[in-house]
Amino acid sequence: MTQNAAEFGEILREHQAMVFSIALRFVRDRSVAEELAQDVFLKLYGELPRLESREHVRFWLRKVTSHRALDYLRSVHRRSELALDDVPEPTVVAAQDDLLLEGFLRKMVSSLPDQSRAVIVLRFQEDMQPQEIAELLGVSSATVKSRLRRSLALLRGKVQRLVGEPIR
């Protein structure tokens, strides 16, 4: 095994969850997400000699995965997504019933429009700052912040109605 292949195997194991999770939350289909994640790693293998550091590799993986997933969504014209207001709310959810609430939140996030969902996933799953997200998606920082604000306001309203008490 060459040094390049050994290094690739290490990177693959380190970042597979990140790449797969971004793809899954963007495309909302496990088999498509796996196919997409495989394609991203395959491309990485050819690209590896040109990437200068581990940090560069991580940025490259996030960027390529996000763009490929958004391209995929554009290509299938998946307009069947539910509007956030159409997501049914569970009738009784106790505030401390975190598992149920988390599931509900994931469902609400997946019903957001593609670009807003991308911003929310990169911000809260990948813990990226708005400036980093803007750089990665090729949009302005103001756009990212406004998408974040709008989506969070919608999500907050939904959760508030669900748990029956104000949420910060």
Place this chain on the structure above:
Amino acid sequence: MNEIDARLKRALRRCQPPEGFADRVLARVSRESALARTRPLWPLWRSPSLFLRWAAVGALVAALVTGIEYQISESRERAEALAAKQQVMVALRITASKLRVAKQRVKSVEAGTQKLENTL
């Protein structure tokens, strides 16, 4: 960090890919690498449109070069013809002046003979 942020972070935790994902990626990588090794450097038949594009560019360049060469040789021939014409003109002028001189001499000899005949 506020409550909704914390809840979103928990809800959007990374998830593991399906079992055997890394092995499938590695298998694809080695398959693709093997294919790349056996693939010719310039697989024209895999991309006929690219081949046609390059062929068109090649034909255009060839036509351009031929046109330029033709222009150059044409202008060279024209210059040579012009030079030859000028040489002929010079030769004709020289011949004409020589003929004028000869004619004048003949005339003067004839005039001398006439004069001699008259005196005799």
